[in-house]
Amino acid sequence: MHLNHIFLLIDWALFIEKLVLIIVVVMGSLLVAMYSTYAERKVAAFMQDRVGPNRAGPFGILQPVADGVKLFFKEEIVPNFSSKFLFILGPCLAMLTAMMIGAVIPWGDKIHLFGRDISLQIADVNIGILYVFGIVSLGVYGIMIGGWASNNKFSLLGAMRAASQIVSYELAMGISLIALLMITGTLSLNEMVVQQKDHWWNIFKQPLGFLIFLICAFAETNRTPFDLPEAENELIGGYHAEYSSMKLGFYLFSEYINMFLSGAVMATLYFGGYDIPFVNDANLVHNIGVNWLAILEGTVFFIKICCFIFLFMWVRWTVPRFRYDQLMNLGWKILLPLALFNMLVTGALILLKQNHWHF
Amino acid sequence: MGITQILFWFLTILALVAAIGVISSKNPIYSVLWLIVVFFAISGHYILMNAQFLAIVNIIVYAGAIMVLFLFVIMLMNLNAEAEPVKNVYMKMAGIISGLTLMIVLVAALSHSDVQNTIIRPGTSIGLIKNLGKALFNQYVVPFEISSVLFLSAMIGAIMLGKKDPVKKISL
Structure with missing residues (x-):
């Protein structure tokens, strides 16, 4: 009787709509991550004047599938003397935290299907950007637990490096975000995009903040030049040294998903999200309808993200890895004061603007 | 339910x-x-x-x-x-007794407390960031600023304690 009552209270159309959206976003991020591995190898080949993978399928586009199948068929090894539960929990957590960021990103405005307006954002929570920040700070657990459970000194060292690196760079990242929030006055990612649609993109208002955020994003996703947790010539692979088979695949995959979603976050915060540049959206809706506009917006957003993914790869094959003390100096002595300075200047300018540019 | x-x-x-x-x-x-x-x-x-x-x-x-x-x-x-040190039985007994005593004190204190004013009813929106910010920076601005100074001094104190004795500079 009671149970019946609950099931009647649930809005089933909303439930199904969100479920479909979640499946699409998760599958989409997995697909993008898969082809990011291919793109990475092609970009590396291009930078080093090689051909890159070209055996599996035309232009080697089946290479990620072949890699995935290979990883699945490898032998699974769980080292003795390690805690088996935590050893498996590590890659699961890394994957989970990587996926969770996709929930608050607005992938487009809305589509109109079956007489309903369907928002292309899974959850428009009013603390959107703080949610992203919270999930990013949890991302370190996958690496730390995996590194410790491997019962290997090098893995542990990699995990320690990851933890200290992520905690250090979170500070500068958070403060550069505060400056942005002072301008936008909202935490909701969707509202930020709507604001940028009508006015300038935030990159023009916060160039220094974006630069700090970008550097911190490199550090948080463990990409070169900040890939010290997995520095192979010092730590034989770091935190995933003991992993094999798909558990290793999960760690590698989560890095690419992180890259994709941090690109999405940066595009949303600073580059107008799904906003189509130089186009008045209101006119376009009249001409092509809501659904086509949503598809167009999604495509533009995806192109912006792809630019960021390319930037990540470009930097990887051009900038060498930092030394550990250089990493810490950059984080604490350069980025953090710079972010504080940026916040102060932003606050002063906002105050001046409120006073109509009089002191 | x-x-x-x-x-x-x-x-x-x-x-x-x-x-x-x-x-x-x-x-x-x-x-x-x-x-x-x-x-x-x-x-x-x-x-x-x-x-x-x-x-x-x-x-x-x-x-x-x-x-x-x-x-x-x-x-x-x-x-x-x-590596865990073995604790003796008397210590364990003392721990149990003191824990139970604390529980009795807490239960006694809570049973007489006025419940009505402390519960946040569902539906109020004081927890949303806008309302919380307004409350903190208008009504409670002095305690808020004082606690931030406290945090700052705690941070500086931690750094001072963490530093080893300053290396004496050798004058050349």
Whole structure:
């Protein structure tokens, strides 16, 4: 009787709509991550004047599938003397935290299907950007637990490096975000995009903040030049040294998903999200309808993200890895004061603007 | 029982089970992980009370930063069951008695407390960031600023304590 009552209270159309959206976003991020591995190898080949993978399928586009199948068929090894539960929990957590960021990103405005307006954002929570920040700070657990459970000194060292690196760079990242929030006055990612649609993109208002955020994003996703947790010539692979088979695949995959979603976050915060540049959206809706506009917006957003993914790869094959003390100096002595300075200047300018540019 | 109540009981049981896990696991690493589960359950309770900002800050600060440092230190210390000092029976008995006494005091204090003013009713929106910010910076601005000074001095103090004796400069 009671149970019946609950099931009647649930809005089933909303439930199904969100479920479909979640499946699409998760599958989409997995697909993008898969082809990011291919793109990475092609970009590396291009930078080093090689051909890159070209055996599996035309232009080697089946290479990620072949890699995935290979990883699945490898032998699974769980080292003795390690805690088996935590050893498996590590890659699961890394994957989970990587996926969770996709929930608050607005992938487009809305589509109109079956007489309903369907928002292309899974959850428009009013603390959107703080949610992203919270999930990013949890991302370190996958690496730390995996590194410790491997019962290997090098893995542990990699995990320690990851933890200290992520905690250090979170500070500068958070403060550069505060400056942005002072301008936008909202935490909701969707509202930020709507604001940028009508006015300038935030990159023009916060160039220094974006630069700090970008550097911190490199550090948080463990990409070169900040890939010290997995520095192979010092730590034989770091935190995933003991992993094999798909558990290793999960760690590698989560890095690419992180890259994709941090690109999405940066595009949303600073580059107008799904906003189509130089186009008045209101006119376009009249001409092509809501659904086509949503598809167009999604495509533009995806192109912006792809630019960021390319930037990540470009930097990887051009900038060498930092030394550990250089990493810490950059984080604490350069980025953090710079972010504080940026916040102060932003606050002063906002105050001046409120006073109509009089002191 | 509505969906809110089901979630409430689920989160409550989760929090209690995890809290028992914190004190009953032999390995300190597991204790830390259980404690993280407790923080998540409490954040869930905050969300049920419509205090989203508090919920996410609880996750960022406690689960995301403080527990990472806890885990960091415990992993480096490499504690295990063999290194655990054996406590004698009298100590255990004293611990049980003092714990029970504390429980009696707490129960006695809570049974006489006025419940009506302390419960945040669901539906109020003081936990949303806008209202919270306005309350903090208008009504409670002095305690807020004083506590920030306290935090600053605590941070500086930690750095001063963490530094070793300053190396005396050799004049050339």
